Amino acid sequence: MAEPAAPLSHPRLELSLVEARTRFVQLARLAGLTQQTTVVTEDGRPLAAIVPIEAPRPEPERPNPAAAAGWVRRIDKLRAEFRRQHVGLEQALDEAWRELDRLRPPGADREVDALRAAHADLRRP
Template sequence: MGEPATPIRRRLELTVAEARLRFQQLVRVTGVTGQVTIVVDGGRPIAAIVPPGDVLGAGPAPPAQPLPQPPAQPLPQPPAQPPALPRAAPVAVPVAGEKAAAGWLRRIEQVREDVRRQHAGRIRELSQALDEAWRLLDDMRPPGTDRAVDTLRAAHSDLRRVR
């Protein structure tokens, strides 16, 4: 029989700007599909978004290579009592990595909150400018005097603040 088929790992190359715009999508897709995304700047790879298993060492095994067969030799007889082997210490997850990840998460949340605040300010400014523009239009062309402006009033009624 043949070897079992392994899924083809997709590799995607994106510019920094594209990766920035699609970051959340890329992270979620990577966790599900195992897709590797290479972030390039000027055609030069600068970063990668990879599945966590690849980074932590539990990633997919490399393709199996056939081992050369050694010449047949008689098997040695095992000793009556196997020698005591030293026990390996349990492998610990690096604490520094967890602290770094927590730091990055705090920073990301801080940036996200800053961006929300900036967007709220911009929306407030744009809403005030739109209100001012409608006040000027209402002063220059009162309702019922200009059919085109009345059409705009009707079309934008959901956007206008009622005062």
């Protein structure tokens, strides 16, 4: 069985003060993207470091009960409106099929029969 991979260490780079100054923008971006730490040296001695920082995590929003109740009322109102519209559309569709059945009874027109078969699951008995 395979062994778990060792955690990746964050890259570390040592640069002279002059070189770090020249490449500062690049080093700062690398710190944020790759978690690279850059140690700035002067005459071989560590002087400073460019290190990545942890991004602050936003606090989870606490639900506002009054706002939630308002949204629930809006959703309930929309559901009722959609049900009302749906009933109206079903009635109109039933009327259209009744009229089509009156004008073209089953077996009289192959195209209309094909429509009936294709929409059999939508038609009310």
